[in-house]
Amino acid sequence: MIHAHTAAQVRAAEEPPLAAGEPLMARAAYALAGQVAAALGERGHRVSGSVVLLLVGAGNNGGDALFAGAHLARRGCRVHAALLAADAHPDGLAAARAAGVSVHRLDGAEPGPLLALARRAGVWVDALVGVGTRGPLRDPLAQAVTALAGERAASPDEPIVVAVDVPSGIGVDDGTVPGPVLPADRTVTMGTAKPGLLLPPAAGLAGRLVVVDVGLGAALAAEQPAACRLTDADVADLWPLPGPADHKYTRGVLGLVTGSQAYPGAAVLSAAGALRTGLGMVRYLGPETPTGLIRSRYPEVVTAAGRVQAWALGSGVDPDQAVRAEQVAESLSAALADGVPAVLDAGALSLLTDDAFTDLPATVVLTPHAGELATLLTGRGEQTSRDDVDAAPARHARLAAEITGATVLLKGAVTVVAAPDGPLYAQADATPWLATAGAGDVLTGVLGALLAGYGDQLAAEAADGGDGDGLPARLAAAAALVHGRAARIAAGQWPADRPGPGTPILAGDVAAAIPAALRTVLRPPAGAVGD
Incomplete structure (x- = not known):
């Protein structure tokens, strides 16, 4: 798991x-030089003779x-340092000059x-601001970043x-993009990822993320991360695998109230997504x-009808279709009464302005896109537009979780999962x-099936007054990873x-690729033949 602090x-x-x-800075600088060299090699360039421009601001990043x-100059690079702040790091500046770096x-x-120097360089090292920066860049740095971009x-x-x-200019802790930013091909971050490197929209400007161990691991391990990203290994640990004693009821039964006459x-796509995840039954x-x-x-x-261990509700349901909407509401009421988890998508989200559903447990997972989240928040007294959500997805997902009590999976290029407390999850x-x-209907089925696999456990915890201790959020992030991986496989990526x-894909292609996606993440159980 990638942790961000x-x-x-x-x-x-x-x-x-x-x-x-x-020597934290010495460790960081050595690793940074190595990553610049690696980036040159991946482009087919030799390190010796390459021209590197350092964009240097004040503080430790500079x-x-x-x-x-200095390391790169000693390896034969022609290095230029553009000092864009009056108080560049004195020891770093002395070391650079001693190694033959040209200082401007x-x-x-x-x-x-600055642009004249930039045009001569094959690599730009962006060290204009550090992690303590808040708000948009101010001139002259804003002007410089705009020109460079x-x-x-x-x-x-x-x-x-x-x-x-x-990348200089992103919201370090919240992933916002409040002003100009110089997009990166690679971000070398020290000690731990920063939330803005995982959260949208800033995550899309960071390029490849490289986390350098500079010796902070023990101190940060004691801290709850602000944001996380699941890896394949995390999904393998979470995904229910059948054992010799399992049968269809122990593997999870999902109730689907999706689709409509219109x-x-x-209904077909949510069922397709659920069936291919490995659960025991779909009703x-x-x-x-x-x-x-x-x-x-x-x-x-x-x-x-019959016993279920989770519900998936609302995909393809128009709230104005009174009979079908009432069926969705009845199923949600049953889920809450029985303490079983539920996924609420599309038409089911409109129920959340009803007084009967204003205080939900975290075992209920909402799956809105940005427009639906804006509508939900506005309906709960927080006037919000889609543009507001797009500008600060993490903040609005967390706000919706706090207001409703539910876990919120906000769909997007980077999917954000927020519970009322605990870390955010960001899956790209x-x-x-x-x-x-x-495609969202398929995700509803995948997530519903995964919740059904944990349905009895979550229901037992609910009976004891618990809400899953963050498990619903982890399961939602796992479903997003598998769903996204299936889409990449279907698209040939x-x-x-x-x-x-x-290549273009249909939602049905995504559902069909789910078993292939699971093969990329699941591991054989310990002690299996060939293990």
């Missing part, structure tokens, strides 16, 4: 080793870059001289941009048309091809380093 947590963790004289520049004082200057976008041979700790496809409750489609496509689905596993009709833009 706030700037305040990092500063507190740094204090003891710095007081003890540990010091990291200057010391790294440009603080307060117009962007022209424009130059990079217009260059036929884009320079490699390596950011130190964070939108029967949502479908719905009107004639979607029921008929499910029977013809998936005879495994039971179309009769999907492909842009996943933005297609019905897996393994991750496969070149090319991929």
Whole structure:
């Protein structure tokens, strides 16, 4: 799991080793120089003879870059340091000059001289600001970053941009983009990831994330991370695997109240997503048309009421269809009464302004997109637009979780999962091809099935007054990873380093690729033959 900690947590963790004289900056600079060299090698360039531009601001990030520049100069790079603040790190500056780095004082200057240097360099090392920066960059740095970003976008041979700790200008703790930012190809972050490197929209500007161990691990291990990203190993640990004694009821039974006469496809797609995850049974409750489609496509689905261990509700349901909306409401009431988990998607989200459903447990997972989340928050007294949510997804997902009590999975290019407390989860596993009709219905089925696998455990905890101790959020993040991975496989974009833009996909292709996605993450149980 990738953990991200706030700037305040990092500063507190740094204090003891710095007081003890540990060489944190030396470790950071050596690793940064190595990452610049690696980036050059991946582009097919030799380190010796390459031109590197250090974009140096005040503070320790600038010091990291200057010391790294000294390492690179000794390896044969032609290194230039553009000082864009009056008080560059003195020891770093001395080391850079001693190693032959060309130093250019440009603080307060117009962007022209900076751009002239930038055009000569194949690598730009962005060390303009550190993790303590708040709000948008101010001039002259804002002017410099705007000019550099424009130059990079217009260059036929884009320079490699390596950011130190964070791309300058992002919201370090919240992932917002309050002003100009220089997008990075690679971000080398020290000690731990920062939340803004995982959370949208800033996460999309960080490029490849490299976390460097500088000796803060023990101090940060005692702190709850602010944000997390699940890896394949985490999903393998979470995903229920059947054992010899299991049967269909112990493997999880999911109740589906999705689709309608007007939108029967949502029923088929949510069932397809659920069936391919490995649960024991799907029960479908719905009107004639979607029921008929499910029977013809998936005879495994039971179309009769009975015991379930989780519910998936609302996909393809128009709240204005009174009879169908009432069926969704009855199923949610049953879930709450029985203490079993539930997924609320699309039409089910409109129930949350009803007085009967204003205080939900964290075992209920909401799956809105940005527009639906804005509608939900506005309906609960927090006037919000879709643009507001897009600008600060993490903040609004957390706000919705706090207001409703539920776990919130906010769909997007980076999916954010927020519980009322605990860390945020941010999964960047999907492909842009996943933005297609019905893909969210498949996710509803996948997540519902995963919750059903833990349904008895979560119901037992609910009976004891618990809410799963963060498990619903982890399961939601795991479902997002598998769903996104399936889309990449369907689009021909897996393994991750496969070149090319991929190909268009349908939601049904995503559902069909779920078993292949699970094969990429699941491990054989310990002691299995061949283990």
